[in-house]
Amino acid sequence: MNKKNFVRIVILLAAAGTVLALYQHNRGSNRVKYRTVAVTRGDLESLVFTLGTLDPVSVVEVGSQLTGKIAQIDVDFNSLVKKGQVLAELDKAPFEDEVSINEAGYRLAQASLEKARVSLDNAKKVYDRQLDLFQHNMISADNKDTAEELYNNAKDDVEIAQAGLREAKSEVDDSRIDLANAVIRSPIDGVVVSRDVNVGQTVTARVEAPVLFKIANDLNKLRVNCDVEEADIGKVKEAQNVRFTVETFPAATFTGRVIQVRYGADTTEEDVTYTVVVEVDNPQAKLLPGMTATIFIITASAENVLRVPNAALNFEPPSSLGMKKNSSEKTGPDQSAGQKKARVWIQAAGGELTPVMIKTGITDDINTEVIEGDLKEGEIVLAGLEVDNRKN
Numbered sequence: 001m002n003k004k005n006f007v008r009i010v011i012l013l014a015a016a017g018t019v020l021a022l023y024q025h026n027r028g029s030n031r032v033k034y035r036t037v038a039v040t041r042g043d044l045e046s047l048v049f050t051l052g053t054l055d056p057v058s059v060v061e062v063g064s065q066l067t068g069k070i071a072q073i074d075v076d077f078n079s080l081v082k083k084g085q086v087l088a089e090l091d092k093a094p095f096e097d098e099v100s101i102n103e104a105g106y107r108l109a110q111a112s113l114e115k116a117r118v119s120l121d122n123a124k125k126v127y128d129r130q131l132d133l134f135q136h137n138m139i140s141a142d143n144k145d146t147a148e149e150l151y152n153n154a155k156d157d158v159e160i161a162q163a164g165l166r167e168a169k170s171e172v173d174d175s176r177i178d179l180a181n182a183v184i185r186s187p188i189d190g191v192v193v194s195r196d197v198n199v200g201q202t203v204t205a206r207v208e209a210p211v212l213f214k215i216a217n218d219l220n221k222l223r224v225n226c227d228v229e230e231a232d233i234g235k236v237k238e239a240q241n242v243r244f245t246v247e248t249f250p251a252a253t254f255t256g257r258v259i260q261v262r263y264g265a266d267t268t269e270e271d272v273t274y275t276v277v278v279e280v281d282n283p284q285a286k287l288l289p290g291m292t293a294t295i296f297i298i299t300a301s302a303e304n305v306l307r308v309p310n311a312a313l314n315f316e317p318p319s320s321l322g323m324k325k326n327s328s329e330k331t332g333p334d335q336s337a338g339q340k341k342a343r344v345w346i347q348a349a350g351g352e353l354t355p356v357m358i359k360t361g362i363t364d365d366i367n368t369e370v371i372e373g374d375l376k377e378g379e380i381v382l383a384g385l386e387v388d389n390r391k392n
Contacts, residue, residue: 034347035384037309041377044307044369046300046362048235052226054246054280054291056216060188063209065181066090069202075213077195081186087213088197090182099179102171109168113161116154123147123154190215193289216289222280224256224293227266227273235299236261242278244295246287254287256280258297300362306375307367308358311383312344317353318385339371345382353382 068090075087130147133139194214197203203210224244228236242256260277278295280287343355358373375381 033386034382035311035386036347036380037312037383039370039375039377039379039381040307040367041304042307042367044302044305044362044364044367045298046235046364048228048232048297048299050226050228050276050295050297052224052278052293052295054222054224054287054289054293056193056219056289057221057223057279058217059193060190060215060217061211062087062184062187062213062215063205063211064090064184064203065205065209066095066178067202067204067206068094068182070197070199073195073197073199075192075195077192079192081190081192081215083186083189085186086183087186087192088184090184090203092179092182095175095179095182098175099172102168102175106165106168106172109161109165113158113165116157116161120151120154120158123151127151184212186213186215188215188217190217191219219285219289220281220283222282222287222289223259224278224280224295226276226278226293226295228276228297230265230272230274233261233274233276236276236297237299241298242295243298244278244280244293246291246293248288248291249286254280254293256295302362302369305361306370306377308344308360308370308375308381309367309383310363310365312381313342313360313368315345315383316343317345317382342368344375346380347382356381 071089071091073088075081075085081087127147127150130139130144134141134144192213193216195212196214197212203212236258238258238261240258242258244254244256245252246254256278258276259279262275262277264275266273266275276297278297340360342358342360344358345353345355347353356374358375359371361369361371363369
């Protein structure tokens with residue numbers, strides 16, 4: 001049952017009780033009495049209630065970019081890690097073999113380039129000699145053209161060998177990167193909150209890297225994403241203070257603050273809610289991720305103010321009972337932001353009922369602040385009807 005439905009049920013039950021009391025009074029078999037409450041002075045807080053789950057501020061998923069078998073694991077759940085620290089290693093043998101093969105290919109490509117350069121040098125010498133002879137009309141044009149063609153082919157061979165060397169170098173670099181990536185390291189300082197791999201397990205990296213570890217960057221600060229109902233979201237602002245409890249420590253109260261009110265609504269068949277993000281200091285790491293928090297967002301507060309119980313604000317005596325009633329005095333919103341006019345009732349010594357108009361401020365759903373009005377601390381006001389079942 002949500003909060004709005006609960007309030008409706010309470011109001012209906014109160015109304016039913018009033019009708020029953022009036023019915024018994026009109027029958028003449030019972031005597032009507034009034035339930036009374038006192039005006040007090042004290043502190044008030046207007047609260048918005050919600051629930052949420054404690055989560056780290058940031059969690060980094062660490063995976064493997066390679067397919068291979070896990071050879072060793074160096075950390076476990078709750079391990080504190082530093083950036084660059086080894087978390088686990090894959091079996092390196094296949095990657096070391098690949099490096100060796102590619103390094104051998106690179107050396108072969110170097111030899112091929114060197115050979116092509118020697119051939120180019122020889123071809124150039126032949127061409128230069130043939131060109132000189134041709135210019136002195138000592139050889140035919142065919143002989144010069146043949147030497148030129150061999151020279152151009154030698155230049156092409158050098159370019160091909162250079163490209164082969166670059167490719168071989170790239171393969172060596174890639175295999176060395178793979179060998180380095182076989183050692184899985186932490187990308188941040190933090191604490192291991194999840195380990196999803198065991199020694200001997202084969203991990204497969206295809207479309208995306210499989211997640212092996214989750215590391216929270218800092219458990220000294222946590223966050224709660226909580227849902228606030230549409231009726232209450234207008235009261236919630238950034239920087240408001242928050243109190244909350246968790247089931248693990250029922251006697252302890254923790255504090256936080258609102259850092260974000262998200263505009264996007266989450267709509268279901270029954271409710272419209274908005275996400276409010278609460279940041280929580282956790283210097284002793286007493287609170288753990290995943291704990292359910294019962295949250296009270298403090299939307300307004302007042303100290304040492306005059307307070308009237310809400311039951312008195314909701315009470316209106318039946319018209320059949322004797323009272324002074326000024327029809328021009330109606331309840332309703334005041335022009336001042338956050339303030340409303342309201343009416344409470346007092347009973348004179350002779351039994352006569354008199355309304356008192358007041359201006360109200362914040363409420364904690366039990367008591368409401370009295371900003372203006374002819375009420376004083378300790379004054380008794382009416383809050384409902386009681387039936388005395390003793391016969392006259």
